[in-house]
Amino acid sequence: MSIIGAEDEDFENDLTDVVDDQCAHFNSIDQLKDRPTHLLVFLQHVILQFDPAPLLCYLHADLFRNLSSKETKKQFVEFYNTFLDKGAILRVFTPPAIAYELDRTRPDLLSDDIQKRFAQEVQGLQAAEVAKQLEDFRQKRMMGMTPNEDELKDVESHYPTDRIPIEMKEKSVAENLLDKMSETHQSIFSAVAFYMKHLGVKTRAVDSKKSRGGFFRRQLVKVLQTNHSPTSFLSADGPVLVPEGPGHSPTSPSPQLEEMEPRFLEFELDPPNWRELASPEALSSLSKKEIKKQEVINELFATEHAHVRMLSVLQTIFSKPMEREELLTAPELATIFPSLDEIIEMHYNFYENLKKLRLDDNFIVKSISTTVLNRFGGTEGEWFQKLTARFCSHQSWALDQIKSRQKKDPRFNSFILEAESKPQCRRLQLKDIIPIEMQRLTKYPLLLENIAKNTDDQTEKERIQQSAECCRKILNHVNEEVKVMENLLVRNTQSITQHTFSLFSHCPLTWRVTKEKAIEVQCVLLGDLLVLLQRQDDKMVLKCQSKSNIAVQEGKQMLSPIIKLDSVFLREVATDRKAFYVIFTWDSGAQIYELVAQSVGERKMMNCNLICVCVYRWTDVIKTAVDDLKKSGAPMKLTLPPGAGGAPFSPSAYVYVYVYVCVCVCVCA
Known part of the structure; x- marks a missing residue:
């Protein structure tokens, strides 16, 4: 006979109470999504244990199945802002095809069929994670490790009557649970409350939290504006x-x-919607067209607010700490984040001007044309164009530099990973934040055209359209600068992969970029190219270099590791017998490469090899000149090879050149 003590009996009774794996509602999300109390208990568990974004996204996407076309268009914008926007706190993974489409088209301009399809595709991607969370909940519930078990018992033990059916009981318990969750993070709570509203669950916490947030927003803005x-x-x-x-x-x-x-x-808080701040009398006096106009102006204001916030994150979370912790030097940071301070200042001033318009007009903006035309037109627009072009054109280069540094420097890599995990980044990686300026430029023309479309005053409309055209010109210019910079960074690289050349020689050299900066390279001399390869880990790579910070910012004086020999001449370095200059001319001027051999003998050999290449090229030119002369039978003048000065020479002059280069070959030999 076993003896059971009082304490053991109590434990056994408790265990019997908590083990309840027979509840069918937790078998799948489809069985759970319409049971408010059960769903809230599961949501509370997920919020405490997991990332709630996949579950909330799944539930919100499910609502689109029964929405009309008009409701779909309205709801999809909210769905995008909550789960798909790159700055969303509850952001989930977005398929590349959908992300691309949303980058080039505003969410509200998509057809309702496409909006529903996007929602369903995103929902499908969350199903596996939601199922995993449900499995975890079921296991932990059997062990008595899940919250709000008493509320579940209250619902499941309820005897339904005509006066209090089970649905009413569940909603009543769910309302109490929802009120208890009101202290959860605002974005999470709002998403939960929105779905609960769909299930008929009301809560006082939504309204009180909204008014509380609005109060604190107004107080914060007021304080920051005064001191x-x-x-x-x-x-x-x-x-x-x-x-x-x-x-x-x-x-x-x-x-x-x-x-x-x-x-x-103040940018840490989302700005209030204009409808929340405008008076009811003013709202009732607006036409449908005017309301649409105010909605787009509000979107311009809200998205500019979000953009300034992310630019400040780039500065506060990444740039300044990198410099403070000496992970990168000031010149290096200036090339990775060129003109960041000035760009932040421009966007901040534009945001402040938009905010002033709202305040001056009691949050119903009557005229916006002067503000946007001042920003994007005239000298201010030209300065804006110059700075944004400089910043955006360095995106690819900056990302490559960061990626390379992360691989080589564990301390730098740890810093980036830690910085990206901070809540201010809103789950964005640095590679997602750097391109935001380019993405912002694509939005301005669309927003301004939409404002103009809903503007009745003809003069105002034309000025807004003029601003939109200025934005398009800025965007086109920036696109061109990006292409130029990308071409510069990979200048002549295709020549190596698309053609086969004779290998004349190769040797290790030091590329002296500046007095302080010297790079060990493998110099490869081909038929018409001089290639400077730099060792990185276990491979050889091509890397552009710059002599100064200003040169990189202008994007015109990057030194390419590939030098075409049709426009090259050599000079010795007077102060170093082992060094020589390779002077390379191209459309924008001359670039000087200072190369240092390991010995005087190697320097002479490299010089001779370069001269030999030039001899072969001159021999081709002379042979062509003689052939042309024989065919024509008349005096003629020919030009030097491209980049060699372009001065006209008579055929006899080529004979002297030929003799000269032959002498050079003899000297080298």
């Missing part, structure tokens, strides 16, 4: 103190918020 003294800042987790000095205290925010300029603190 930059120490103030309370409402973060995602509640109010925190922003001190004046650099010191840390128990009440201080994260270092990133301390580093952030006070004027940028």
Whole structure:
């Protein structure tokens, strides 16, 4: 006979109570999605244990199945902002084809059929993760490790009557659960509350939280507009103190918020919608067309707000800490993030001007043409174009540099991974943040055209259209600069892969880019190319170099590792017998390469080999000249090879040149 103590009996009873693997509602998400209490209990578990974005995205996408065309168009914009936008806190993975389409077309301009299809495709990608979360919940529930078990018992033990059917009981319990969740992160809570509203679950927490957020927004903006003294800042987790000095205290925010300029603190909160701030009387007086116009203006304002926020992240989370921790030098940072401070300033000023328009007109903007024309037209527009072209044209180069540094430098790699994990990045990697300026430029013409389309005043409409045209010109110019820079970085690379040349010689050299910068290279001399290969890990690579920070920013004086020999001549370095200059001329001027051999003998041999190549090229030119002379039977003048000066020579002059190069060959021999 076994003896069971009182404590053991209580434990056994408790265990019997919590083990309930017979509840069919938790077998699949399709059985669970229409049961508000059960779904909220599962959601609470997911929020505590996992990333809730896949589950919430799955539920929101499911709503599109029963929406009308009009409702689909309205809901898809919210779905995009919550789950698909690159700055969304609840962002999920978006298929490349869908991401590409959303980058080039505004979500609300897509047809409702395409919107539904995109939602279904994104939903399908979340199914596996949701199933895994459900399995985890079932296992942990059997062990008594899931929250809100009492609420589940209350619903499942309810005896339904006509007065209180099971559906009513479940909604009642769900409302209490939802109110308890109101302290969850605002974006998560809003997404949960939205879906619960679809199930008929109401909560006071939605309205109170919205009004509370609006109050804090208004207070924060008011404080920041009046002074930059120490103030309370409402973060995602509640109010925190922003001190004046650099010191840390128990009440201080994260270092990133301390580093952030006070004027940028308001960007941590999403701006309120114009409808929330405009008076009911003013709203009721607007026509449908005017309402559409105000919606697009609000979108311009909100997206500019988000853009400034992400640019400040680029500065605060990446650029400044890199310099402070000496991961990159100031010149290196200036080439990876060229003109970042100036670009932030331009966008911030544009945002402030838009905000002033809203405040001046009680959040219903009557005229926007002057503000946008000042930004994108005239001298301001030209300066904007120059800086954005400089920044965007370096995107590919900057990403390559960062990727290369991450592979070579573990400390740098750790910094990037840690920085990308910070909440300010909103789940974006650095490679996603760097291209945001280019992406922003593509949005301006679409937004301005939409504002113009809903503007009745003809003069105002024409000025807005003029601004849109200025934006298109800026975008086209930036696109061209990007192409030029990309071509420059891979200049002549195709010549190596598409043609076969005779290998004249190869040897190790030092490429002295500046007095402080010398690179060990393998110099390969081909039939008409001099190639400078740099060792990286276990392979040889081609890398452009720059002599100064200014040169890189202008994108015109990058030194290519591939030199065409049809426009080259050599000079000795007076101060170093082992060194020689290779002077390479092209359309934009001359570039000088200083190369250093390992010995004087190797330097002479390399010079001789280069001269031999030039002899072969001159021999071809002379032979062609003689052949042409024989055919024509008349005096004629020919030109030097491309890049060699272009001065006209008579056929007899080529004889002297031929004799000269033959003498050079004899000397080398």
